[in-house]
Amino acid sequence: MSASGKDLIVIPARYGSTRLPGKPLRQLAGRTLLERVIANARLAAQSVEHCDVIVATDDKRIAEHAETIGVAAVITPIEIDSGSARAHAAACARESQPQLVINLQGDAPFITHHTIAALVTALRDGDAQVATPVFQLDWDRLDRLRSHKQSNPFSGTTCVRDRSGHALWFSKQILPALRGEDALRREPWAPVWQHLGLYAYTLAALDWFVANPAGVYEILEGLEQLRFLENGWKIATIPVPAPEYALSGIDTEGDLALAEQAIERLGDPFPT
Structure with missing residues (x-):
């Protein structure tokens, strides 16, 4: 480790969500x-x-x-328009700045601590400046994703990776296209990876991100990680188990209801 401050998990948590105001304070199975x-x-x-x-x-x-739960909080400017920029502002406000920053959205209650920790380890031990988790789809999950995209085309992001596990591309389309799919289905796993919206950055990478404008493909796809790929940065994609709970983020009243149902069906993952 360097002589800089501790690595930092930042939880950006805005009150003013247009679709679910006060979202971080909303209750899910008795806990916010x-x-x-x-x-x-x-x-x-x-x-x-x-x-x-x-x-x-x-x-x-x-x-x-946050402070009643026992975690420090920092008030960042209301005009900040992304979780990554809010995480950067929080990191820069530290007396001793971190070497690594993990951006964990405050509306993602089902992202496990194992997944978060895996990103930290990947950046500490690897050669990339950004890391994010992905999981491989089996054929049932791929079929469900295809069906979901018929009515929600911009829900769900896939990732194409190189042999070293670095991202080649992310898209709201399902990539890659699958020629000869009948033969491919003889194997249990589809050759498709889905992305979980969680990022770890070196502080230098995050400094660069907030100082530079959105890229062409970032705007077209609505995926901020493409800003890095368009400019030659390496993103390590970390394989993690497919999430047991289908919702990684909560954006609407409907999402809250689905999350409640999942907890009733599968049990409460809150660590005790």
Whole structure:
């Protein structure tokens, strides 16, 4: 490790969601979304060591809630328009700046501490400046993704990887196209990887990201990680198990209802 400060898991948590106002404070099976995300972040920080957790928000109510849970919070400017930029602002506000920054959205209660920790380890030990998790689809999951995209074409992101596990591309389309699919289906796994929306960065990479404009394909796809790929940065894609809970993020009342149903069916993943 360098002489810089501890690595930092930042949980960006905006109050003013247009589709679900006050989202981080909304209850899911008796606990707030933010409480659930904090619990996973804490476990990840403990497992990798030399790592802190902080909430970055635009609202005093969220900051106060974080502090009652026992996690520090920083108020960042309300005009910040992305989680990555909010994570950067929180990192730069530290007295001793971190070497690595993990951007863990405050509406993602089902991303496990194992996945968060895997990103930290990948950047500490690897040659990339950005890391993000992916999971391989079996054929049932691929069929469900295809069906879902018929009505929600911009929900679900796939990733094409090189032999070393670095990202070649991300897309809202399902990539790659599968020629000869009948033969491919003899194997249990489809050659398609889906992306989980969680990122770890070196601080230098995050500095660069916020200082540069969105790229052409980033705007077309609506995927901020393409800003890095369009400009030659390496993104390590870390294979993780397919999520047991289908929703990684909560954006609407409907998502909350589905999450409640999943917990009733599968059990509550909140760490005890």
